[in-house]
Amino acid sequence: MSATEPAQAAGRRTKLTVRAAFVVANVALVGVFIHQSLATSSFPVASPSDARHGALADGFVPAGVKVFDDEIPGVANLDPELLGALRRAATDAAHDGVEFFVNSGWRSPAYQEQLLTEAVSKYGSREEAARWVATPDTSPHVLGQAIDIGRSDATAWLSKHGAAYGLCQIYDNEPWHYELRPEAVDHGCPPRYADPTHDPRMQR
Known part of the structure; x- marks a missing residue:
């Protein structure tokens, strides 16, 4: 054996040790990622956007909520007559393969003010924001x-059948916004406003 052979053998052992340590570290990292993935899927947490949009108790409605979900305050706190009409319509729409999802319903005054503030930031002025978001008072x-x-x-179905349940689209620029107009059952829905700024109720 030459004088360099022990050094070469030691070098090979060092490289093997480093490679083994690298493999162990990678396995550990994979384990951490798997654990985090399982934890996330088993115990979902609110995303930052959910927190920004407010709490369920104030009327924030998460994705996938339907008009039958009584545990969601944004649904449960709707006017009983409106909710009843919505549920009758949703039951009939289901026979046509259409489901009603709730994007927003009842809101607390604080949540409404938050949405208005966000709209002002988005549209650049309170006047322009008023075309989309009302004040808490109105x-x-x-x-x-x-x-x-x-x-x-669902909005297409309501556009065609909603009047039979007293459910009417109120604004041209918001095909998703519906309110109860009981007289519509016999007389059809009233003419729509171009946007909320044309609605006399918003002038208070």
């Missing part, structure tokens, strides 16, 4: 008298 959502329905097949 919003029918705060009174539980309005609902924003998703998805497009």
Whole structure:
């Protein structure tokens, strides 16, 4: 054996040790990622956007909520007559393969103010924001008298059949926004406003 052979053998052992340590570290990292993935799927937490949009108790409605979900305050706190009409319509729409999802329903005054503040930031002025979001003092959502329905097949169904249940689209620019107009059952829905700024209720 030459004088360099022990050194070469030691070098090979060092490389093997480093490679083994690298493999162990990678396995550990994979284990951490798997654990985190399982934890996330088993125990979902609110996303930052959920926190920004408010709490369930204030009327924030998470994705996938339907008009029959009484445990969601945004649904449960709707005016009983409006909710009853919505549920009758949703039951009949289901026979046509259409589901009613709730994008927004009842809102607390604080949540309505938060949405208005966000709209002002988005549209650049309070005047422009008023075309989309009312004040807490004027919003029918705060009174539980309005609902924003998703998805497009549901709004299309309501556009065609809603009057039979007293459910009417109120604004041209918001095809998802519905309110109860009982007289519509016999006389059809009233003419729509171009947007909320044309609604006399919003002028208070």
